[in-house]
Amino acid sequence: MNFRSLFFLPFLLSISITFTAAQISPGSSLSAAELNRTWASPNGTFSVGFTQVGPNSFLAGVNYNGGVPIWTAGGASAVVDSGGSFRFTSAGSLLLVNGSGSTVWDSNTARLGASSASIDDSGNLVLRNGSRPVWSSFANPTDTVVPAQNFTSGQTLVSGVYSFRLLNTGNLTLTWNGSITYWNQGLNSSVDSNLTSPILGLQPIGVAAISDPTLRSPYIVAYSSDYAEGSDILRFLKLDSDGNLRIYSSARGSGTTTMRWAALTDQCQVFGYCGNMGICSYNVTSSNPVCGCPSQNFEPVDPNDSRKGCRRKVEIQDCPGSATMLELDHARFLTYQPELSSQVFWVGISACRLNCLVSGSCLASTSLADGTGLCYLKTSEFVSGYQNPSLPSTSYVKVCGPIQPNPTGQIEVVGQSKGWKMKGWIVAVVVLSTLAGLIAAEAGLWWWCCRHSPNFGSLSAQYALLEYASGAPVQFSYKELQRSTNGFKEKLGAGGFGAVYKGILANKTVVAVKQLEGIEQGERQFRMEVATISSTHHLNLVRLIGFCSEGRHRLLVYEFMKNSSLDSFLFSTEDQSGKFLNWGCRFNIALGTARGITYLHEECRDCIVHCDIKPENILLDDNFNAKVSDFGLAKLINPKDHRYRTLKSVRGTRGYLAPEWLANLPITSKSDVYSYGMVLLETVSGRRNFEVSEQTNMKKFTVWAYEEFEKDNVRAIVDRRLLSTNGDDLDMEQITRLIGVGFWCIQEQPSQRPTMGKVVQMLEGITEFERPPVPRVVTEGSMSGTSMTMSSNASALSTFAPTSAPAPSLASSNNTSAVGGASSSPVASGGDLERASSSLLHSDAGAA
Ligand SMILES: *[C@@H]1O[C@H](CO)[C@@H](O)[C@H](O)[C@H]1NC(C)=O
Ligand SMILES: *[C@@H]1O[C@H](CO)[C@@H](O)[C@H](O)[C@H]1NC(C)=O
Ligand SMILES: *[C@@H]1O[C@H](CO)[C@@H](O)[C@H](O)[C@H]1NC(C)=O
Ligand SMILES: *[C@@H]1O[C@H](CO)[C@@H](O)[C@H](O)[C@H]1NC(C)=O
Ligand SMILES: *[C@@H]1O[C@H](CO)[C@@H](O)[C@H](O)[C@H]1NC(C)=O
Ligand SMILES: *[C@@H]1O[C@H](CO)[C@@H](O)[C@H](O)[C@H]1NC(C)=O
Ligand SMILES: *[C@@H]1O[C@H](CO)[C@@H](O)[C@H](O)[C@H]1NC(C)=O
Ligand SMILES: *[C@@H]1O[C@H](CO)[C@@H](O)[C@H](O)[C@H]1NC(C)=O
Ligand SMILES: *[C@@H]1O[C@H](CO)[C@@H](O)[C@H](O)[C@H]1NC(C)=O
Ligand SMILES: *[C@@H]1O[C@H](CO)[C@@H](O)[C@H](O)[C@H]1NC(C)=O
Ligand SMILES: *[C@@H]1O[C@H](CO)[C@@H](O)[C@H](O)[C@H]1NC(C)=O
Ligand SMILES: *[C@@H]1O[C@H](CO)[C@@H](O)[C@H](O)[C@H]1NC(C)=O
Numbered sequence: 001m002n003f004r005s006l007f008f009l010p011f012l013l014s015i016s017i018t019f020t021a022a023q024i025s026p027g028s029s030l031s032a033a034e035l036n037r038t039w040a041s042p043n044g045t046f047s048v049g050f051t052q053v054g055p056n057s058f059l060a061g062v063n064y065n066g067g068v069p070i071w072t073a074g075g076a077s078a079v080v081d082s083g084g085s086f087r088f089t090s091a092g093s094l095l096l097v098n099g100s101g102s103t104v105w106d107s108n109t110a111r112l113g114a115s116s117a118s119i120d121d122s123g124n125l126v127l128r129n130g131s132r133p134v135w136s137s138f139a140n141p142t143d144t145v146v147p148a149q150n151f152t153s154g155q156t157l158v159s160g161v162y163s164f165r166l167l168n169t170g171n172l173t174l175t176w177n178g179s180i181t182y183w184n185q186g187l188n189s190s191v192d193s194n195l196t197s198p199i200l201g202l203q204p205i206g207v208a209a210i211s212d213p214t215l216r217s218p219y220i221v222a223y224s225s226d227y228a229e230g231s232d233i234l235r236f237l238k239l240d241s242d243g244n245l246r247i248y249s250s251a252r253g254s255g256t257t258t259m260r261w262a263a264l265t266d267q268c269q270v271f272g273y274c275g276n277m278g279i280c281s282y283n284v285t286s287s288n289p290v291c292g293c294p295s296q297n298f299e300p301v302d303p304n305d306s307r308k309g310c311r312r313k314v315e316i317q318d319c320p321g322s323a324t325m326l327e328l329d330h331a332r333f334l335t336y337q338p339e340l341s342s343q344v345f346w347v348g349i350s351a352c353r354l355n356c357l358v359s360g361s362c363l364a365s366t367s368l369a370d371g372t373g374l375c376y377l378k379t380s381e382f383v384s385g386y387q388n389p390s391l392p393s394t395s396y397v398k399v400c401g402p403i404q405p406n407p408t409g410q411i412e413v414v415g416q417s418k419g420w421k422m423k424g425w426i427v428a429v430v431v432l433s434t435l436a437g438l439i440a441a442e443a444g445l446w447w448w449c450c451r452h453s454p455n456f457g458s459l460s461a462q463y464a465l466l467e468y469a470s471g472a473p474v475q476f477s478y479k480e481l482q483r484s485t486n487g488f489k490e491k492l493g494a495g496g497f498g499a500v501y502k503g504i505l506a507n508k509t510v511v512a513v514k515q516l517e518g519i520e521q522g523e524r525q526f527r528m529e530v531a532t533i534s535s536t537h538h539l540n541l542v543r544l545i546g547f548c549s550e551g552r553h554r555l556l557v558y559e560f561m562k563n564s565s566l567d568s569f570l571f572s573t574e575d576q577s578g579k580f581l582n583w584g585c586r587f588n589i590a591l592g593t594a595r596g597i598t599y600l601h602e603e604c605r606d607c608i609v610h611c612d613i614k615p616e617n618i619l620l621d622d623n624f625n626a627k628v629s630d631f632g633l634a635k636l637i638n639p640k641d642h643r644y645r646t647l648k649s650v651r652g653t654r655g656y657l658a659p660e661w662l663a664n665l666p667i668t669s670k671s672d673v674y675s676y677g678m679v680l681l682e683t684v685s686g687r688r689n690f691e692v693s694e695q696t697n698m699k700k701f702t703v704w705a706y707e708e709f710e711k712d713n714v715r716a717i718v719d720r721r722l723l724s725t726n727g728d729d730l731d732m733e734q735i736t737r738l739i740g741v742g743f744w745c746i747q748e749q750p751s752q753r754p755t756m757g758k759v760v761q762m763l764e765g766i767t768e769f770e771r772p773p774v775p776r777v778v779t780e781g782s783m784s785g786t787s788m789t790m791s792s793n794a795s796a797l798s799t800f801a802p803t804s805a806p807a808p809s810l811a812s813s814n815n816t817s818a819v820g821g822a823s824s825s826p827v828a829s830g831g832d833l834e835r836a837s838s839s840l841l842h843s844d845a846g847a848a
Helices: 002-019 349-359 415-449 457-469 479-483 523-534 584-605 648-651 669-685 701-710 719-731 732-745 756-764 794-798 814-820 828-847
Strands: 030-031 047-056 057-064 066-072 085-088 094-097 103-106 118-119 125-129 131-138 156-158 162-166 172-176 180-186 199-203 207-211 219-223 233-239 245-251 258-262 277-282 286-290 296-301 310-312 324-329 331-334 344-346 364-368 374-378 384-387 391-399 492-494 498-504 511-514 544-550 553-559 618-622 624-627
Touching: 030 047, 047 085, 066 233, 103 479, 162 233, 199 233, 324 349, 324 384, 324 814, 331 364, 331 374, 349 364, 349 374, 349 584, 349 756, 364 384, 384 648, 391 719, 479 498, 479 544, 479 553, 523 544, 523 553, 584 618, 584 624, 584 669, 584 719, 584 732, 584 756, 669 732, 669 756, 701 732, 732 756
Parallel strands: 277 384, 331 391
Antiparallel strands: 030 085, 047 057, 057 066, 085 094, 094 103, 118 125, 125 131, 156 162, 162 172, 172 180, 199 207, 207 219, 233 245, 245 258, 277 286, 296 310, 324 391, 331 384, 344 374, 364 374, 364 391, 492 498, 498 511, 511 553, 544 553, 618 624
């Protein structure tokens, strides 16, 4: 015996052993305790046996030479202990039995009459009745496809919550939890064929292709990067537990695998890779994705496994009133396409955030900045996030406030952005120190040459500018404002809180200066309110530039709105040419106003109730964008002061006041909704809500409008100027929706009125709404003709407005109680009282 034959001996030996073991006789079994004992294929390429996957846990299956599994009995969850066994029973079934004796997996072939089993050199484990195959591992794949295996459209690869399928159309899909498809690749559109029975196969050289009787040649899906290279290499397609489909190659006997192709080149695109609420991102030091939580408002479900996802420390339902939206830059929520088309909208970024905040079912939203302007709302329980500096999108997650951002250096803050933050700091420090230096220099200069000059103001103006740059409102001196308004010469209007004058600041900025009246608050409180107002920024809110608080003078400086207020357009007479708004403009104004108010109600930490919504307070900028003004001012007047609710404020807002004002019931954000509803109806009709004319059948406009609305005669309500200008191009559906929303807003019971957020959604058509019930205005219909006028002394009013006094007899009059039934009133006497007392006001308005 020479050296050469010695060398071949083990090889020959193994052949003789495996060959005999290729046929598996009934009654034989393998034990998890004996890992070397296997059932091998004739030339030893594949074998059936146990693999150890953990301490005292084993899987049974078919392995490639070297120990790479290609099929697993019962899948990855079918682990057994060292007492486990894998049997081919004489009844014809393959069984995986745990040490305890319980059956973990069964091929269920006993009734098919399988009398023999074998493992062949292609890796197929087959059960036969005679020579007819009744079951095979190739036909029941787990997570892997090898060459010679035909993967058909009825089969599924499963790995954890992920599954892979071939559709009849030839599309390949990856799906999460059987519901969300995050990868769907079809045939090239140049393939003109309707497939009949597509098969996905992997050629031994490493080419994955779909074949079908209708295709002249196989359609190539993917080439492995090492295709047609090397020898004795097994390529296989595997759905990994991370949800990605890959082609691997493994050299015979090596036991190692190398990835050669992946369906998703970006692992973070796999839905749910980081679990629920987990954010997938990349860390500069490695190309592997990392999972993190959106912010410190979350904690990992399992601190040892970041892929298990995150949960809120405080759930949203345990957090009434302080839910807010956490902003995640360059982040998006998978998947595309979303589960429901009703979760995709064309709205801007702030609306995208807001719509989610106000919607009870929405958990997160993504606004794409890729030019599509799309907003995706995530309403499903499971939210999968992805953050990457290259993603052109911003996402929001609903959390219980306050927001606790992740500390820098955490996984979530990708290294690059950390770098940017550092740079930001350096820039900020440099800029600030330069500015400080400049100020010091200027102060020194002033001290040196101008200390005796009376022109001290210039420095204070500089200082004010600096203050402005840092976001705080500018404090002006009374003299400065007197100068910029030319001695309060050009009056723009007189609002509920004082007159407004036009002014021009030293830097030529045009402003509106409001001289507040009747402010009895101390300086400190005033400054606090000013700080609140000026920190309230929204596209649809007038910006506060600065203020003045000197002695008894209290002034507010606002940005100037070129197109003045909405009322000047709505109620201008027809001969005033040019003062007309087309329908598109009106709709945008209605929507913008609603957004502005929503911001006040639902976005700010402390909810601001405007208390004085009316067309006069809706200003229009150069592009006719609506800007709500005068918000936050109601607070300046002591709300506990009884005079707050007296005639003075009532007079200013006649027609727009919610009934609860006069019933002395709590004023809530729903009171603004009522006023907004009136504005909405006026925007459509171009008429004051309390107008009474021949045209309205001598009824109050809103009463008459509801009757026409009920008769589906919407055109009668619409501004005649709109009808004559836009004619048949008018979007009557949109108009009807606006009117309907208006009637919802002016419901008598605050609880029946929608929130402003809901109003925005209804206007946008995101939320469907039912026909509005009879609004309160109709209940007054019978009284609108009476000539009762509101007396000018507050005492007459207060008779009807005690908080808890029993209802006066007026409240139980037949008229009111008859209609009272229409809106099931939870506070019956209060409701009657409201109606009775406010009828006075409205009838006054009608008569006026
Ligand atoms: C079985 O495997 C062990 C190592 O796991 C090895 O030491 C032993 O020699 C093997 N037995 C046979 C019969 O091959
Ligand atoms: C098998 O038994 C072990 C304990 O002996 C247990 O941990 C394991 O979960 C069992 N496997 C199955 C699939 O029931
Ligand atoms: C097994 O095959 C034989 C012959 O083909 C057939 O007669 C018998 O019914 C089969 N057994 C079962 C259980 O299908
Ligand atoms: C084993 O058999 C298969 C199928 O006949 C063949 O493709 C493969 O090359 C063989 N391997 C060895 C090592 O003989
Ligand atoms: C796969 O399909 C081809 C033809 O489509 C067939 O010849 C071959 O036998 C099939 N292989 C298996 C294992 O079913
Ligand atoms: C997966 O789907 C099932 C229903 O098919 C559902 O009950 C379960 O909650 C889903 N899992 C997750 C994490 O959403
Ligand atoms: C197949 O995939 C294409 C994209 O490659 C997609 O447009 C098409 O809708 C998919 N078809 C099905 C039935 O999923
Ligand atoms: C379809 O395939 C042809 C050639 O096979 C290629 O030229 C074309 O770019 C492909 N089209 C798409 C959309 O992939
Ligand atoms: C595929 O089916 C569609 C509709 O069923 C038909 O219009 C088309 O011609 C078919 N294409 C081929 C190549 O048969
Ligand atoms: C990046 O990943 C590596 C290894 O994956 C890890 O050691 C390192 O801490 C990570 N860096 C950050 C900033 O998370
Ligand atoms: C002028 O100054 C005011 C505040 O002092 C500021 O809001 C405004 O932006 C400035 N305008 C210009 C053009 O710099
Ligand atoms: C009150 O109205 C109801 C029906 O609306 C009527 O039947 C009843 O007679 C009226 N009562 C009085 C006192 O007018």
